[in-house]
Structures are given as structure tokens and as C-alpha cells.
Amino acid sequence: MIAGHWEVVVVGGRIAGASTAWALAPYAERVLVLDASQPTAFWPQQSTWDRSGNLAWAELDLLETVLACGAPRTYGDTQRVGEDVAERVYPREDAYSFRMSVPREVLDPALLAAARTRGNVTVVRPARVRDLTIDAGRVRAATVRHGGVDIEVTCDLLVLADGRLSRNAERVGAGAYRVVESPWFALLAYYENLPLPTDRSYFSLQDRSVLISTPCGDKQWCVALDLHQSLIDETGRHPAHTFERMVRDDPHLGPAVAAGRRSTTIGGAGRMRMLRRPMSGPGWCLVGDAGYHLDPVTAQGTRAALVTARILRDRVAAAGRVAHADLTGLTDERDAALDADWTYTEQIVRG
Ligand SMILES: Cc1cc2nc3c(=O)[nH]c(=O)nc-3n(C[C@H](O)[C@H](O)[C@H](O)COP(=O)(O)OP(=O)(O)OC[C@H]3O[C@@H](n4cnc5c(N)ncnc54)[C@H](O)[C@@H]3O)c2cc1C
Known part of the structure; x- marks a missing residue:
């Protein structure tokens, strides 16, 4: 069903991949999205954004899709710094x-569903791109592991949206x-009631930690913790244990979680690297974390992913079709667009 030629093949079907498939579909005959993960897998990467994120969704015509996910809009927060508490608007x-x-688990399927409404976007998962064919310096084909067999697909443009650990970017x-x-180690879990x-929302900024709770659905909250590696090393305990203890001991969140219920495991990532890779080359383009990974501590990853998808979309739209687009110079364009986010995040990361 997927073997053969596609104008665009997108590897990775989450924020960056699904948004890019949606954005490029009007300029391509057929778009194939391949994602290695199971649709029901818990994905412990949060997606919180502010006004700049809303603007980025709107630029891609996806804000209505995102608002329909049912998360409440927040207009302020309670901030605890040390023992001082302030209300912010x-x-x-x-x-x-x-x-x-x-x-x-709500956002990613909604974005893929939106992409599918274009009528020319096919989503296949779990399907892992395990090799690429490069001929005369240009990406021509991908080898896809799906249903226990390897399938070759060819394309005019391969979009890599396969996250910060992308092996295909190296390929x-x-x-x-x-x-x-x-x-920084970034952890999160979801709670109900x-x-x-x-x-x-609620922010607690303490020595080498930032604890945040954000309403994210009907009677649902995301509780996230950015934890400095030195704190983990000092306690010698698993980061999930430190997460539970810090949530329990927090004067605002502790009583709340005792009354409610944790609905997911505690997940996250540590020992991460902020990184920039070139955005495009012959027959390929990188969007989202695959090409530009900001540490989660400043919560700008979603916006950055959308900005890269928009930059690619604009270049293709100017040419009228994916196959006619000249993708040179995208790296500089992206780096200029995201420079302030990088500088701010790097400052926090370096302390
Ligand atoms: C703990 C944590 C908290 C975060 N909190 C925030 C936050 O509050 N706000 C914010 O804006 N950002 C946050 N981020 C960052 C944000 O999650 C990322 O910037 C965003 O997920 C990037 O999306 P993406 O689509 O580029 O990649 P990903 O979400 O990583 O998706 C990549 C997809 O590619 C698939 N894939 C990988 N390899 C292959 C392959 N070979 N073949 C096929 N498919 C493949 C994967 O299965 C996955 O589905 C957080 C990150 C973490 C880790």
C-alpha cells in the first residue's frame, strides 16, 4: 500500500511532522507520514505554550484544531519563589x-486527524524509517520497516520530523x-480531579528546581518538574522518586495531589543536548526537534517546531509546488527566526 513514489515523505508524525504534512499537503499530490511509535503510547514530552505559541499555531491555520482539544486557556499564574507567593496576570x-x-495523547492525534482531512495525506504507523538511499548526493528513497517487512518508498522531498535523537539526520x-x-532533567505526569x-497555572521556583502545574483538560492537570542534575546526584535516588517527593512536599500541590489521582506514569528525559543541525539539503528538510532542539526548561520547543514547519511551508508556497521549491538558505532563515529563543534558553541552561 505504501510502496512507490510520494511527492513528500514525512518521518515522524507528532507536532512537527503532523503540522508539516498539514501545511505542505496543498502543494503536493500525495504526502506520506510514517511514525515509528504506537498511536496509544504515552509520550512524556509536554506541550505548553504561551502567546507566541498561539501565534505560531495561527500562522499554520491550526489554532482552531488545537483549541478544539479542550484544554483550558490560562490568563495568569501563582508563582512561589522561595517562600514568597505572588499572583500574576x-x-x-x-x-x-x-x-x-x-x-x-490528545494533541498529536488531533494534528494527524487535521492532516488527514486534506484528503491526500496517508499516515502509517508503526512504521520506522531504518535506512535512506542517497544517489548523486540527493535523497531519493527511504527503507521503511512496517508490518514486519522492509518497504522502499521514493520521494521528491524527505521531511525529517523524527525528534532530537534523529538517526536519519545523521544519514x-x-x-x-x-x-x-x-x-536539567525534565519530568512530568498527569493528574485528575x-x-x-x-x-x-502554578510555578514554584526553588533551589535548582522548577515545579509547574498547568490545567490541560477536563479535570486534568500536567505537573512538570525541571530538576538540576546535581540534585539528582546528591540524593542518589531515581528522578521519579524525587519528583514524587517534591510534589508531595510542595505546600500548594501536596494537598491537591493527595485529594486527586495520578493518571499516568512519571516520565521525561535527562542528559539532553540543545542542538542545531542544518535545516535542508538536496531532497531533504529537517523540522522540529530533529533540526533544532531547545531544552524544555523554557517551554519553547513547540513554538520552535511550528516556526520551522511554517518556514518550510512558506518556501514551498512561494514556488507553488513541493517539487519546484528551492530549499537553500533555510538554515539561516530558521536560526534568525529562533535566535532569541535559543539565547534565552542557553542562558538558563548554563545557569
Ligand atoms: C519532559 C519534556 C517536557 C517538555 N515540555 C515542553 C513544554 O512544556 N513546552 C514546549 O513547547 N516544549 C516542551 N518540550 C519539548 C517538546 O516536547 C518538543 O519540542 C516537541 O515534542 C518536538 O516535537 P517533534 O515533532 O519535533 O518531535 P517528537 O515529539 O520527538 O516526535 C518525533 C516522532 O518521530 C518518531 N520517529 C523517531 N524516529 C523515527 C523513525 N526512524 N521512523 C519513523 N518515526 C520515527 C517518534 O516515534 C516520534 O513520534 C518538552 C520536552 C520534554 C522531553
Whole structure:
């Protein structure tokens, strides 16, 4: 069913991949999205964004899709710094001036469903791209493991949206040219029925940790913790244990989680690297974390993924068709567009 030629093959079907398939579909005859993960897998990568994220969704015509996911919009937060507590209200610049968080188990399928409504987007999963064919310096084909067999697909454009650990980026020769090692461990879990307000988040900034709770659905909250590696090393305990203890001991969240229920495992990632890889080359383009990974500590990854998808879409739209688009110079365009996010995140990561 998938063997043969596709104008666009997108590897990875989450924020970056699904949004790119949606955005490029009007300029291609057929788009194939391949994702290695099971549709029902818990994906412990949060997606919280602020006004700038809302604007990025709107630029891709996906804001309505995202709002339909049902997460509450928040207009302020309670911030605890040390023992001091302050109530903050976000500046009301326009209709986009809110913060929101959508669980990936809701967001990612909604984005893929939107892409499918284009009528020319096919999604296949689990399907892992395990090799690429490069001929005369240009990517021509991908070998896809699906249903226990290897299938070859050819394409005019291969979009790699396969995350920060992309092996395919290395295969096309897109090595990282800028790397910052991060000492932060990012953890999260979802909770139900917490006696907390649904119109505001909570931040607790303590020594080498930031604990955040954000309403993200009907009676649902995402609780996230950024933990400095030195704290993990000092306790010698598994990071999930430290997460549970810090949530329990927090004066605001502790009583709330005792009254509610944790609905997922505690997941996340550590020993991450911020990285920049080239955005495009002959027959290929990198979107999302695969090409530009910001540490989660500043919660700008979603916006960065959308900005890269939009930059690619704009270049293709200017040419009228994927096959006619000249993708040179995208790296500089992307780096300029995201420079402020990189600088801010790097400052926090380096402490
Ligand atoms: C703990 C944590 C908390 C975070 N919190 C926030 C936050 O609050 N706000 C924010 O904006 N960002 C946050 N981020 C960052 C954000 O999650 C990422 O920026 C975002 O997920 C990037 O999306 P993506 O589509 O590029 O990649 P991913 O979400 O990583 O998706 C990559 C997809 O590619 C698939 N794939 C990989 N290899 C292959 C292959 N060979 N073949 C086929 N498919 C493949 C994977 O299965 C996966 O489905 C957080 C990250 C972490 C780890």
C-alpha cells in the first residue's frame, strides 16, 4: 500500500511532522507520514505554550484544531519563589494572550486527524524509517520497516520530523553544528480531579528546581518538574522518586495531589543536548526537534517546531509546488527566526 513514489515523505508524525504534512499537503499530490511509535503510547514530552505559541499555531491555520482539544486557556499564574507567593496576570495584548497545555495523547492525534482531512495525506504507523538511499548526493528513497517487512518508498522531498535523537539526520549528513549540554532533567505526569483553579497555572521556583502545574483538560492537570542534575546526584535516588517527593512536599500541590489521582506514569528525559543541525539539503528538510532542539526548561520547543514547519511551508508556497521549491538558505532563515529563543534558553541552561 505504501510502496512507490510520494511527492513528500514525512518521518515522524507528532507536532512537527503532523503540522508539516498539514501545511505542505496543498502543494503536493500525495504526502506520506510514517511514525515509528504506537498511536496509544504515552509520550512524556509536554506541550505548553504561551502567546507566541498561539501565534505560531495561527500562522499554520491550526489554532482552531488545537483549541478544539479542550484544554483550558490560562490568563495568569501563582508563582512561589522561595517562600514568597505572588499572583500574576498575563498582559492582555490581543486575543492570543493566553497560555495553554494540551496532553500529547490528545494533541498529536488531533494534528494527524487535521492532516488527514486534506484528503491526500496517508499516515502509517508503526512504521520506522531504518535506512535512506542517497544517489548523486540527493535523497531519493527511504527503507521503511512496517508490518514486519522492509518497504522502499521514493520521494521528491524527505521531511525529517523524527525528534532530537534523529538517526536519519545523521544519514543525510546533517550533523549538529551547535551543541549545548544541559544539566536539567525534565519530568512530568498527569493528574485528575485536583482541587486547583482551572484558569491559572502554578510555578514554584526553588533551589535548582522548577515545579509547574498547568490545567490541560477536563479535570486534568500536567505537573512538570525541571530538576538540576546535581540534585539528582546528591540524593542518589531515581528522578521519579524525587519528583514524587517534591510534589508531595510542595505546600500548594501536596494537598491537591493527595485529594486527586495520578493518571499516568512519571516520565521525561535527562542528559539532553540543545542542538542545531542544518535545516535542508538536496531532497531533504529537517523540522522540529530533529533540526533544532531547545531544552524544555523554557517551554519553547513547540513554538520552535511550528516556526520551522511554517518556514518550510512558506518556501514551498512561494514556488507553488513541493517539487519546484528551492530549499537553500533555510538554515539561516530558521536560526534568525529562533535566535532569541535559543539565547534565552542557553542562558538558563548554563545557569
Ligand atoms: C519532559 C519534556 C517536557 C517538555 N515540555 C515542553 C513544554 O512544556 N513546552 C514546549 O513547547 N516544549 C516542551 N518540550 C519539548 C517538546 O516536547 C518538543 O519540542 C516537541 O515534542 C518536538 O516535537 P517533534 O515533532 O519535533 O518531535 P517528537 O515529539 O520527538 O516526535 C518525533 C516522532 O518521530 C518518531 N520517529 C523517531 N524516529 C523515527 C523513525 N526512524 N521512523 C519513523 N518515526 C520515527 C517518534 O516515534 C516520534 O513520534 C518538552 C520536552 C520534554 C522531553
